[in-house]
Every structure is written in structure tokens, then in C-alpha cells.
Amino acid sequence: MTKLMINTSSPYRVHMDRGLMDHMGALVCEDVLEGKSGDRHICIVADAFTHEKFSHRVESSMREKGFTVHKTVFPRGEDAKTMGNLERLLEYLADEGFSRSDMLLALGGGTIGDLAGFAAASYLRGVKYIQVPTTLLAAVDSSVGGKTAVNLSRGKNLAGALWQPSLVVLDFDALDTLPRDQILCGMAEVIKSAVIGDPVLFEYIYNDDEKDRDVFMRECVEAAVKVKARLVEGDERDNGRRQLLNLGHTMAHAMELCSDYSLSHGMAVAVGMRACARAALKMGWSRTDCFTPLDRLLKKTGYDLSCPYSPAQLAQAALSDKKRRGHTITLSVPIEIGRCDLVKLPVDRLEEFFAIGMDEGK
Secondary structure, eight states, X not given: OEEEEXXXXXXXXXXXXXXXXXXXXXHHHHHTSTTOOOOSEXXXXXXXXXXXXXXXXXXXXXXXXXXXEEEEEEOSSGGGOSHHHHHHHHHHHHHTTOOTTOEEEEEESHHHHHHHHHHHHHGXXXXXXXXXXXXXHIIIIITSSOEEEEEETTEEEEEEEEOXXXXXXXXHHHHTTOOHHHHHHHHHHHHHHHHXXXXXXXXXXXXXXXXXXXXXXXXXXXXXXXXXXXXHHHOTTSSSGGGGGGTTHHHHHHHHHHTTTOSOHHHHHHHHHHHHHHHHHHTTOOXXXXXXXXXXXXXXXXXXXOOOSOHHHHHHHHTTOTTEETTEEEEEEEEETTEEEEEEEEGGGHHHHHHHHTTOOO
């Protein structure tokens, strides 16, 4: 089993292996309760798919260690991240008499993790929660770092809190259930991590043709989480270098908003970071040509890199991006493969930036 320590203000471990859902109770007692028994309430927050596939394994393991288990199930997908569902979850916890010593367990993808995490940060001004990501995207991105949020009508993740989990458990059994499009969504964030801080990972992904699939997935997840951990540990509150993790995300979030969230996050990130790499090269920000190798890797991996929205539409949608500070927005741009820098761009130049990145500019 792989164990990584995330050294934030409230340190926690990330466990990675197969079969871990059958040992959740023991892991929680050991890592969260410091060896004490689970004589308390825990609420499993799941979507319809993860409830059917995995909740019985987690529930059985938790009950064996003395936990009283409650479950709430939400729809799958980005539409579940609403203030209404947050209120529903908080009211459920109150109705069931949850106290400060009780906890939540997010069993699902990034949507469930964000919703459950925000509820944990809000209920009684903060209770513990555990992340059990069941998608590749959640495993390498949203489950680590403590960002929790729901969407508002004006944009993605506009209401939320920074609230670190007490434990992250990735059972690779869950990744076996993912269709190819969800693997692609997660691999976009893995590739992003490589561009930001791990050139060896970038080459490893590019030359993956002959690798064992299970070994390849483990190596990618561990390397991507390490990149994120370094940035989170150095800038937990997201006011500085942690913003490098937003490579391609300004355009990606704008695309998601324009599509009313019918476009998946990972696919949008692939398009967004490719456009960012092209714009950074043409605007003279890159030290080397990052666009060409990234473009080749994304195409080789199998992404649809088209964008159905105009630069003007994207720029208008991006005005509600939470990375905006007054009249500027901070972009993560590739300098060379394995290194990105932060650039402040006036928001009135966003349309130009998108146009250049989409090869529609002069």
C-alpha cells in the first residue's frame, strides 16, 4: 500500500491500494481517531452509482469498527453541486443529531467530494470528513487539498470553503469501473500536473504504450498527487503558487459554464491547457515551445480538442471566475514542460488571450 502524507495545517494521509474499501473502518480508526474505536456517527455521502457499487463494502467495514452508519444519496454529475443539495445534506445531519465528534465520508467523484466537504466545513462550524474518490479525476485533483464548493448560477465553485479532509483513501478497484471517457477526464489532470511540475511524468505518459495498465495508473496517480501536495503544502490558502494548479482552468471553467455543465471538467481542461500553451508561446511568455509536445500528447491520448464557443463567449463567462481580482485575473502558463509561472492578465484582454490560444488571433 502506498501512503503519502499531506503536511497542511491539519496533516492527513493518502492511502492508495486495491481492496481498501473493505478496510475503511480500520483506516479511519487508525488515522483519524488515533487508534480509538469508532463509537460515533458517520454519514456516507454518495451518488446513485457509487451507492449501488461500493457503499455496502464501506458500510460493512465501518459497522465492524463500531460506527453508526447513515447514508445520503445524490444525483450523479455537476448538477448535484447546488445550494439546495447542500442545505438538504445539512438538514439531514441536524435531523440525525450529528455532533462535533461525528463525521462525513465522501464516496464518489469530485462532485460528491466537493458537496460533502463543504457540508463538513459548514456543519457546526466544522466536522471531520474522509475523501474516498472513485474517479481518476477526483483521485488526482479534488480529493486532495481541501477545496470544497458548490456552483452558483453565475459560475462554477463560487460558494465554498477551504477545509482539509482528515483522510483520503483511493481504492484502485473503483477505477476499474470507469468508462474510457472518465479515464480521459482524469488523465487530463494528470497531464496538467506533469506540465506544471514533473517532466519525467510527462515523458512517462507519452511513452506508455507497452506498460502494464495497473502499474501505469498507480504511477500516474502517485506522481500527480505528489505534484499537488507540494503546491498545497507551500500555499494552503491558495494565494500564491498553489494557483499554478489552475493551468487551463480559466478557459475550462468558462467552457463548462457555457455548456451548462454538459461538458466534462477533464475534457475542458485538456482544451484549456492546450490553448493556454499556444497563447503563452505566441505571447512570448514561454521559454521553450510547450505547445507542440502537449498538443501531440493530447492528440495521442485521444482528446477532442475542439471548442464550440467563441473567444467572446468564453471571455464573458470567465468574468465570474473566482481567480479574478478586480480588473485582473491570474493565469498559470507553461514556461517549459515541468514548470509553469503565474501571469496577471487584465480581464479586458481575456478575449484576445482566448483567441490567440484557439488560433483565431492575429
